[in-house]
Amino acid sequence: MEVYCTRPRCPRPQNYFADLDDITTLKTTQQKYCTTCGMPLLLDGRYVPVKLLGRGGFGAAFLARDRRIPGMRQCVVKQFQPAGNLSLSQLQQAQLMFEREAEVLSQLGNDHEQIPDLFAFFPVIVNGLQPGQQDQFFYLVQEYIDGQNLEEELVQQGKFSEQQVLEVLQEILKVLKFVHHRGIIHRDIKPSNIMRRRDGRLFLLDFGAVKQVTNVALGSAASSTGIYSMGFAPPEQMAGGQVFPSTDLYALAVTIIILLTNKEAVQLFDAYSNQWKWRMQVTVSPRLADILDKMLLPAANQRFQSAQEVLDALNSQAAQASTQFNSPSVTLPPQPPNPSPVVPRPPTQPAFSTVELLGGAAFSGFEGALIAIALFSLVKSSIVTLSIAFVILGILIFAQTRRWIEKFDLLIIPTISFAIIFFLPFLQGGLGIKAVVFLAVGGSLVAISLTAVFRLIYKLLSLLL
Numbered sequence: 001m002e003v004y005c006t007r008p009r010c011p012r013p014q015n016y017f018a019d020l021d022d023i024t025t026l027k028t029t030q031q032k033y034c035t036t037c038g039m040p041l042l043l044d045g046r047y048v049p050v051k052l053l054g055r056g057g058f059g060a061a062f063l064a065r066d067r068r069i070p071g072m073r074q075c076v077v078k079q080f081q082p083a084g085n086l087s088l089s090q091l092q093q094a095q096l097m098f099e100r101e102a103e104v105l106s107q108l109g110n111d112h113e114q115i116p117d118l119f120a121f122f123p124v125i126v127n128g129l130q131p132g133q134q135d136q137f138f139y140l141v142q143e144y145i146d147g148q149n150l151e152e153e154l155v156q157q158g159k160f161s162e163q164q165v166l167e168v169l170q171e172i173l174k175v176l177k178f179v180h181h182r183g184i185i186h187r188d189i190k191p192s193n194i195m196r197r198r199d200g201r202l203f204l205l206d207f208g209a210v211k212q213v214t215n216v217a218l219g220s221a222a223s224s225t226g227i228y229s230m231g232f233a234p235p236e237q238m239a240g241g242q243v244f245p246s247t248d249l250y251a252l253a254v255t256i257i258i259l260l261t262n263k264e265a266v267q268l269f270d271a272y273s274n275q276w277k278w279r280m281q282v283t284v285s286p287r288l289a290d291i292l293d294k295m296l297l298p299a300a301n302q303r304f305q306s307a308q309e310v311l312d313a314l315n316s317q318a319a320q321a322s323t324q325f326n327s328p329s330v331t332l333p334p335q336p337p338n339p340s341p342v343v344p345r346p347p348t349q350p351a352f353s354t355v356e357l358l359g360g361a362a363f364s365g366f367e368g369a370l371i372a373i374a375l376f377s378l379v380k381s382s383i384v385t386l387s388i389a390f391v392i393l394g395i396l397i398f399a400q401t402r403r404w405i406e407k408f409d410l411l412i413i414p415t416i417s418f419a420i421i422f423f424l425p426f427l428q429g430g431l432g433i434k435a436v437v438f439l440a441v442g443g444s445l446v447a448i449s450l451t452a453v454f455r456l457i458y459k460l461l462s463l464l465l
């Protein structure tokens with residue numbers, strides 16, 4: 001039988017013991033030791049690690065068998081093994097988090113089917129690799145969920161459909177409702193922490209980052225300790241402030257838009273406008289999009305305040321859909337009208353208002369004409385003039401889209417350009433200053449008209465589609 005050594009830096013962790021293939025020997029043998037580093041392999045005399053599942057922030061997870069249970073039940077053994085050079089207080093904090101996972105699983109796991117059960121939590125003291133040194137490890141044994149996490153599913157199957165994410169949303173919201181009612185905030189919801197068992201059942205994993213709120217009332221808060229997954233944590237958690245049930249709802253919504261788009265969080269968040277820009281990546285029903293956007297609002301008090309509120313909103317969406325289409329294929333049961341209606345669509349304003357757009361066009365037309373006149377005076381070739389003028393104009397337009405040029409720049413730059421041409425008559429192409437003004441204003445008006453027409457067409461098309 002293969003037995004995996006759990007010592008963090010064991011050079012050859014795979015061991016093979018032919019005698020353990022015999023079930024009676026496996027049940028009765030006292031202990032086995034790693035043939036390379038001497039680490040005891042049968043943890044707590046009972047759990048036999050067989051495979052490394054992965055390494056996370058606080059340690060490693062192993063697939064193991066419980067030799068004391070008939071049928072050698074599979075389980076997951078997590079070992080506390082913080083990475084990096086931590087200070088004593090950081091180490092104590094990390095150990096506390098690990099112990100907390102055990103505590104929370106013992107409180108929640110046995111009471112909710114979709115949270116793994118806790119089987120054991122124990123320390124092991126062993127001889128260190130250096131002579132005369134002792135090492136202490138902590139182990140947490142929990143129910144093994146045989147399946148795939150949603151991050152793995154995403155890699156394998158690509159984008160989730162609206163129906164698929166609705167199922168994930170509903171299932172995890174129900175688990176979160178239970179968790180929050182117990183006064184616990186998960187704080188690390190993400191696709192890799194949601195596991196789908198082979199029979200389709202979804203499980204919420206990894207309670208290592210949880211925070212217990214002292215007051216069990218919903219909406220009450222706990223302070224954050226800075227443990228979170230980048231991209232999934234809302235502003236209050238990133239700032240190390242208080243966390244709320246709506247902190248988990250935010251991370252769940254990030255999870256859902258990642259599943260819908262198969263893009264990373266950083267690709268969906270526009271840091272410049274401080275907004276999630278996911279809607280243009282995928283088409284879902286406007287109600288679901290509105291619900292997700294409300295979960296994603298930066299201010300915790302503007303989001304849904306509980307998992308139940310989101311479930312109500314989703315159910316009223318399903319009820320609406322079923323009356324609208326009278327379709328038996330809608331899986332969500334019809335519910336009474338939503339007592340807490342979804343707020344109107346949160347700000348999804350375009351990056352530029354119409355006034356800004358037309359102002360930018362006026363600037364580009366005016367400046368473009370001045371540049372063309374000045375260039376033509378210098379090179380006397382219309383082809384070269386037009387080529388260079390288009391490149392410069394392109395750069396100016398690009399700079400506007402990035403807002404490197406905006407507001408007063410749109411007045412200052414043409415004023416300076418005009419002043420240069422005014423005071424250097426050889427740049428007026430022999431036209432005289434009046435003709436220059438006429439052409440520049442003309443260029444400006446043409447650009448405004450073209451932009452207005454394109455904007456109108458764009459608006460009409462987006463209404464029709």
Ligand SMILES: Nc1ncnc2c1ncn2[C@@H]1O[C@H](COP(=O)(O)OP(=O)(O)OP(=O)(O)O)[C@@H](O)[C@H]1O
Pocket residue numbers: 053054055056057058059060061076078116142143144145146149188192193195205206208
């Ligand atoms: N109860 C479980 N059943 C099945 N697989 C599990 C279970 N718990 C964890 N795993 C798997 O073990 C691997 C390591 O999990 P672990 O929780 O230690 O770290 P992580 O979730 O990958 O990272 P982090 O803790 O930094 O979020 C992951 O692939 C995870 O899917």
